[in-house]
Amino acid sequence: MSAAQPAPSSPTSALSSAALPVDITGTPFSIRGSFFAVSAFDDDMTPGVYLRTVRGGVRNREILRLRVGDDLLPSVEVSAGRLMLRERGAEGPGRPAAPAACPASPTPASGVRAEVELTFSGRGRTLIRVLSGTLTIDFAVRDRYDVVLAESERAWRFVDSGAVRNYRLELLSGAARFASGWDVEHSTDGRLEVSAVDGPALLAIDEFGSAPAASASVSPGVANAGGHSALLSFDDAVASAEADFDRWWKRHGAPAAHDPRFEPTARLAAYVTWSALVPAGGALRRESMLMSKNRMAHIWSWDHCFNAMALRRDPTAALDQLLTIFDHQDEHGGLPDHIDDAGVQFNFAKPPIHGWTVTWLMDHDAVSDGQLAAIEAPLRRWTTWWREQRDYRGDGIPSYNHGNDSGWDNSTVFGEGVPVQSPDLLAFLALQESALGRIAERLGRPDDAAHWRGRAASTVAQLVDGFWTGERFAARHTLSGDRIPSQSLLTLMPLALGELLPPDVFAAAVATLVEGGYLTAVGPATEPPSSPDYDPDGYWRGPVWAPTTLLLVDGLRRGGRTDLAERIARDFAAACAAEGMAENFDALSGAGLRDRSMTWTASVLLVLLDTLGAPEGVTGDAAAASSTVTAAPGADTAAAGAGARA
Template identity: 55%
Template structure:
């Protein structure tokens, strides 16, 4: 793979950023003035757009993206953007003019001139300050002061006869003082880092002529979303996106960790990014970012499933597996100690957000809800705890966890299987909730732990119920009265539900169906990119169009497909010999 391979990305969907940076460049269309914007992805930013970039006074320009450099072109004017560290952006311009159009959206925003070539932007909306230095070229400042604020402020740099470099530093109270490196040096270092990342986590598929471009896009989305330790983040962490979803949610991070199985240190880091914030009761937060932690909601306990997945692939070293035992145990017990509201011992979701399926029809009437997926995840988590305990020589604990897992599956089948399908129930009344949501199929993640007749009936309903579209499994069947093409968890196809189903079907002895669903999803990503979710009937990307868990699931499924092909070739060679 060439060090200068172009990435075929659309800045309107996939931001230009890089590992370790809190800056991103996007083509923004949902603001009062559209165009290319330098943005911040800090967790406490109330307004992310910092400056609009105008080439020769135009908001439009063609773009060419590599991992280390964004090149913008309009006629004879060329601007190159590189990102250096967490808080510095450099723009090199030549051949014409570049205007920095400050996004002074708040009444408290102001741009002041510090010297002939230096300005400071007090950006209260972004909750940060920015220092702008112009090296070379001829700058001109144009601003309007309305008594208390700048309602307009621009710096126009003429580089028609002299290449100019604009250095933009983000800071709190002290401006970064490190030397300015040459943009080519910065870009080359970023490119080398990405190439190594792509080779590691994309594997041989990076060179596949059919899917290599999509593999590189998925690798870029994950790599570019990494931010450094700092603030509430205690280690390098992968945000869900550098568009709007700029947090690490407490089940999304599991899928990101699973995609990094070839690098156990990196995989462990993504798991621990959330476990770092487990509270005294064992609860994991809803999400974390550099600015803080959100605890009003939680997310489903798929962590044991994810850890087992990584263990099966050598994706966690022995010390890390043992270190995860107590956090997993406490997280499991929390559900039974703090989310059981009656005497049946079954935990509940307080809101759709707790399940990760925010507005699924299982939550359409009232909460709290007892949903069958929750018991399935907890049973898998108990099995993982039993497995780790056995590795540690704690046979009594392993036996106890295995017994609890068996009991949990038994309760799931006794209480939530109605003879034809799994159902969700109102916690307070015990009544069955009228819902066709794909959420009720998630017990399939138990694989062959479910009784054979239950598995077969559930798979038959999946196939006969209209859920499986040409693009993957719809979260609400298209013929449901509650189906919405862009209805979030009421229709669109999502990466996490797809991977959970594929894994469960594979372990249910249905590898052909698992591969078929995986192939449909991979093809959808190949056509629409790494969107948050996809229209179930057209395959179009929806919502946030650059999501890491979609990219991570894509990489995981590509890896699984390559593994199966390798095993098949091995069997053929063995037969031939």
């Protein structure tokens, strides 16, 4: 998707070669390697388009509100490297009053509407080009020590204590007008109006700590035709981002879209994963994929596994996503709950699905012997940690201290209190032990391989003996041993064991999955709709989630139920096509819920699509005529505005 070379006299001709089906009320605009993102919020309290930070450790993510002409919510066009904002005119949203410190902008000349384009460069630079009309920037002043000041007539600084960062704005071309208010010890507001005069205006915004970059070093137009300019042009930044996404799409997205009807959805998924990457720095020791560049701008210790799987065609990138959490494994073998560039949090854990992930990568020829040797010891220590640190009864069965440890925060399994012994935990440990056996075998250590295979078999026996009721698995209270009366899908997750379960147990558990009402037209509900505890938007008490869907699909396929696995995969892919990369989905209506730009949803979709061939008779022409599963540009609905900040 590389951009065409623009004509020097016409910056607008640099528009991307292909627009993406992105609605920034749900999916933020960003690029690989940037800690900036742009989102639109359409609620009554704070409507507008905002430049935001996705750094860790911040209180306030919104930095600047961008008003295009008189429109707080302008029309939007997104390509991988460029966000285009156009004033709608009289039919657009309401026009709020300007703060007293800065009079409203004059109405543009008749027939002239504001048009603004934005891109990012590096980890901390935003470039905004005003092609026509005026862009009004409102500084998001909220905290006691926020300061907005003029450094000169063409440069301004924002000491954003809520974002724990400083920002410098420099006007490189065009005209600007600035005003701010002051109250004893902090700014009360701030506004910068940037107008195109005799050509486009260009504004550079740089994030910094104690010292900004020495110079903006940006050209307002295109690069010198002879290639001798030391200045980076706006169009160069766009072209660089779009070329990078094009490579990403061709490697990780396009090969998965076997069914052409799903290609627009796969393209959105590829964009969500690509744009969520941030560079090494701070607590991040390698390039890492955030869970989202909405509010969930962290990396949790099971989410990253699914992102690694989606990158299997680049084993180095896949292993980086897997190891980004293991970089912080502690001296006991434990893994943090989540990390970001600002720090590491160990209060909770996450389920040990990492061995399952490594096995999957091995099955798909996506990991080398050297990589297996690098992950083996950390994986062994992580497996041992659960046995040594969470075995409260001395029976060899570890416990979850909270629903957060399982990844199923509010599952009904934890409705009566904690600690809890849950069958999924033993299943994941068995898969991890099995993975260690396969690693040892591949690395030429048969005795170690036999040891770990034996451990896995013992763990499966322990699971069946202690948690199988004859129809399903059941969790139990750790200290009393009493069975917990929960219908949560969590108790059926041992199906992820596939062929490692006894055949009769596997068959009976599958029957419960099917006959118990878990499988809807969207996918596997985390609480069956018939349950009295079912809640359509109840997080882990009803909605369909990507990670659990993939775990079940993989286990069903390995257990011989490929028919059921494919049905679930297609249903979930159709939900993503209709609603985008939502955090979870209403199990009955299919509506996308909560965060609308989750990388593990995008990654799971790409993995599932990769397993689905195009149905017989479906061609590119048929795809163009199909309206049942193709994601239209408006599919990522505005209804997610509040959810994007939840």
